[in-house]
Amino acid sequence: xxxxxxxxxxxxxxxYIRRAFSPRKDVKDDKLNDMPGRIIRGMRLHDGFLDVxxxxxxxxxxxRVAQAAPFFVPxxxxxxxxxxxxxAAGAFGWITDRKGYRYDDLHPSGVPWPEIPTSILAxxxxxxxxxxxxxxxxxxxxxxxxxxxxxxxxxxxxxxxPVVSISxxxxxxxxxxxxERGGKTESIWLRSGDVAVMEGTSRLLFHGVDRIAAGTxxxxxxxxxxxxxxxxxT
Ligand code: MD3
Ligand code: FE
Numbered sequence: 001x002x003x004x005x006x007x008x009x010x011x012x013x014x015x016y017i018r019r020a021f022s023p024r025k026d027v028k029d030d031k032l033n034d035m036p037g038r039i040i041r042g043m044r045l046h047d048g049f050l051d052v053x054x055x056x057x058x059x060x061x062x063x064r065v066a067q068a069a070p071f072f073v074p075x076x077x078x079x080x081x082x083x084x085x086x087x088a089a090g091a092f093g094w095i096t097d098r099k100g101y102r103y104d105d106l107h108p109s110g111v112p113w114p115e116i117p118t119s120i121l122a123x124x125x126x127x128x129x130x131x132x133x134x135x136x137x138x139x140x141x142x143x144x145x146x147x148x149x150x151x152x153x154x155x156x157x158x159x160x161x162p163v164v165s166i167s168x169x170x171x172x173x174x175x176x177x178x179x180e181r182g183g184k185t186e187s188i189w190l191r192s193g194d195v196a197v198m199e200g201t202s203r204l205l206f207h208g209v210d211r212i213a214a215g216t217x218x219x220x221x222x223x224x225x226x227x228x229x230x231x232x233x234t
Pocket of ligand 1: 043138148153165172176196198202203204205206207208209229
């Protein structure tokens, strides 16, 4: 395995961080709160939004969520195991099994999903202050070989509400396409601490994860990546 390097909120292009999440030392104080992040096909990417301390806080909270609602292997309606493991917090979790894709108010074991941790709600409020409260906090665990095929997030009722994603752990090669299948795509690396906002024109774009660069972060206790996706469902 490659040597893992500690990832901080280093001097990445376009990045910024708000005071509540420990300010970056490479960005001037008066610029901290009005930097837009960088825009890729309408998706707003806040590079290094969470510093390592903020990332650890979120991971600790996620461990508690996973104790109450353990990760499970989702199965597609056609019977294929997905390569990611999933769990969720909030009023709804997104699940898939032989019966289909849907939001459900119960974990497959029959217990309600835990509440969304406040450390995660704080990220949502900071990046999309005007939005409704998130109703689903989907947690995807990617082992070194996991990936996610190109898809749209369209199981929600109100596409005017944003989707917010937090990346933790190893780097992921993320691909974003178009509102219809096919056409040119763009790929970017999502790194630990990055926060992406999908709203407006980007909300219904096809997207996926081609691969994980195992060993690029030492945030988690094993190689892999966690992605947290916050959504308004109803
Ligand atoms: C762009 N997760 O859970 S997060 C998913 O990294 C999902 O685990 C990926 O796609 C992951 O549904 C990508 C970034 C993301 C999420 C939703 C989007 C990008 C998006 C919706 C529209 C466009
Ligand atoms: Fe998605």
